[in-house]
Structures are given as structure tokens and as C-alpha cells.
Amino acid sequence: MSGMRPFDPWPSPMREALEQLLNEPRQHAAGPAPMPMNVYEDGDALVIETSLPGVSPDDVELSCVDNVLTIRARARVADREYLHQEIRPGEYLRRLSLPSDCRFDQAQADAEHGLVTIRVPKVRPRAPEKIRIQINRKSPT
Numbered sequence: 001m002s003g004m005r006p007f008d009p010w011p012s013p014m015r016e017a018l019e020q021l022l023n024e025p026r027q028h029a030a031g032p033a034p035m036p037m038n039v040y041e042d043g044d045a046l047v048i049e050t051s052l053p054g055v056s057p058d059d060v061e062l063s064c065v066d067n068v069l070t071i072r073a074r075a076r077v078a079d080r081e082y083l084h085q086e087i088r089p090g091e092y093l094r095r096l097s098l099p100s101d102c103r104f105d106q107a108q109a110d111a112e113h114g115l116v117t118i119r120v121p122k123v124r125p126r127a128p129e130k131i132r133i134q135i136n137r138k139s140p141t
Contacts, residue, residue, distance in 0.1 A: 031091075031093075032072070032090075032091035032092055032093035033090060033091070033092055033093075034092070034093065034094050035050050035051055035052055035071070035073070035092045035094055036050065036051050037049060037050040037051070037071075037094060037096070038050075039096065041122075042119075044121060044122050044124060045119045045120060045121050045122060046098065046099065046102055046119075046120045046122060047117065047118070047119055047120075048069065048071075048096065048117070048118040048120070049115060049116070049117050049118075050071060050094065050115070050116050050118075051114060051115060051116075052073050052075075052092060052111075052114055052115075052116055053114035054075050054087065054114065055073045055074065055075050055092070055114070056076070057111040057116075059073055059074040059075070059076065060072070060073045060109075060111065060116055061073070062107075062109060062118065064098065064104035064107075067097060067098045067099070067100060067102065067104075068095055068096070068097055068098070069095065069096045069097075069098050069104065069118075069120075070093070070094075070095050071092070071093070071094045071095075071096075071116070071118075072091070072092065072093050073091070073092040073093075073116075074089075074090075074091050074092075075088075075089055075090050075091075075092070076089055077089045098120060099122070101122045101123045101125070102120045102121070102122055102123075103120065103121045103122065103123060104120055106120075106121045107119060107120045107121070
């Protein structure tokens with residue numbers, strides 16, 4: 001039985017329309033997008049790793065107010081006529097509540113291969129102090 005074709009539920013014009021719809025650039029929600037991150041403790045520091053591919057370290061802003069770390073970044077793309085464009089400019093924003101024992105004023109950040117690593121030292125808890133309290137006993141009268 002030569003000349004038989006498998007059943008195709010999508011006729012050619014319908015398939016082309018579907019492929020065009022799937023390949024069209026999608027509109028993104030307005031406002032900055034969140035970026036993926038990992039947070040873990042490493043000895044006496046809290047470590048935050050966040051993925052920001054294509055973002056220059058100069059376009060990353062870190063701030064902390066009331067123990068809330070804010071990471072803001074901007075991805076830039078050259079302004080030119082593209083034949084096909086999937087990489088788009090955009091903004092990233094992420095906020096993270098830090099434990100109260102974190103010292104953001106001593107934090108350090110590094111950027112390498114699209115990964116931003118922030119080390120926030122933690123204050124070592126003070127050992128409890130022993131306080132001797134003198135107990136005065138009254139003699140019965």
C-alpha cells in the first residue's frame with residue numbers, strides 16, 4: 001500500500017497559523033520580573049545567590065531597609081534591527097526579609113557568569129551572662 005499518508009488532524013493552513021501564533025513574541029506583564037534565587041547559611045553568614053544572565057554588574061542595585069534586602073537589576077539589549085529577537089531588555093526585582101541578626105552594612109557581593117552572590121555576615125549570639133543575685137533572708141520575728 002504505497003501512497004498512504006498518516007492522518008494529520010491539522011490541515012496545512014491551520015498548522016501554519018498555529019505555528020505562527022506559538023512563535024510570536026509574547027507580551028510580558030508590566031513591571032519588573034522576579035529572578036530565581038537560592039538562600040542558605042554558610043557558617044556565620046547568610047548567602048544569597050541569584051541568577052541574572054546577561055545583566056552587567058553595573059546594572060545591579062542592592063539595598064536593605066528594615067532588614068528587607070532589595071535586589072534590582074536591568075537587562076540591556078542593543079537597539080538594532082533584528083531578524084529574530086528573543087532576548088529582550090527588562091527589569092528584575094526581588095525582595096527578601098533577612099533575619100534580625102544579619103549585618104547588611106558588612107555585606108559583600110560578587111558577580112560571575114550571570115550569578116550574583118551576596119554574603120551577609122550574621123552577628124554571633126552573645127553567650128548568656130551569669131548574674132548572681134543576692135537573696136536576703138529575713139529572720140522571723
